[in-house]
Amino acid sequence: MLPRIKLALAFASLALVFGLQPSASAQESAESNRAVRTLETGSFHGNVHPTSGRATIYQEADGKLILRLTNFKTSNGPDVHVILVAAKDADDDANFLKSNTPRVELGKLKGNEGDQNYEIPTGTDLAKFQTVSIYCERFDANFGAAPLEKF
């Protein structure tokens, strides 16, 4: 009988070490009480017109949504706009006119290099518009796209 108990004890201790560790959950806060919340972020990819950098959506205390581009670089061009498109991501050669993809206009691209902010119209559904595109409206050319992920 005794060897069996020893065996059982050995198994029990093995199970404790490997399997039965309780699932622990932490809930630390960011050491910041900033009024501006970071909602989503993503990196740009672009091939035809090399585009790089980061797109981040912030929400201000009053609920206003701001898109901010950082470390941003694209090629300069005519009639280039910043838009949100209703897609998870966009191909580097996407034509949103042809594909009939719904989009939200955020404004003319302020500069082809550098940090810049754009206001997102109130009521824009971020669950639907998940990708930022640097888009040449004149030729319906996608310079670059950044798929947004939850921050």
Add this chain to the structure above:
Amino acid sequence: MSDRAISWLSSHKWILAGLGLPILVAAWWAFRPERLWVNVKVDEPAPFNSSADLQPLYTGLLAGRAHPTSGRASIYQAPDGKRDLRLTDFMTSNGPDVHVVLAQSTDESLKQDFVKGQLNNVELGLLKANQGNQNYDLPDSADLSRYDAVVIYCERFHAVFGVAKLDKF
């Protein structure tokens, strides 16, 4: 081209120029080729007060290796220069002797579930919990240009639970 055609062209060159010029102007307006060489730089401030608040430096999404792992790893810098790692929407499986470390994203051993030998890493501490938002202090000496990946690492069995490649914020 025949002599007749050439003489027609030379006698009507002003008409041709009158037709050609608007076409050239229209083409210039449409393509704005000079913009290939002209850059427009902007430098707008962040929508938050960056001098008095935490500044995000890097971020990346965790991908599972030996155990399903998900969430976001971000590195923040406080105004006094202190940096910390914050895990959000974090989830991994619980295990023995699990640590949070920084490693080099180019390290071949991170491609496998288990590291053979020692993982070249910067220790940030024991994993506080396998779920939830959590913060870890970064040593002042940690060089993020070299150690550009966050790894959830079981030291006892050299198991890579998950890896996040950090990209500039």
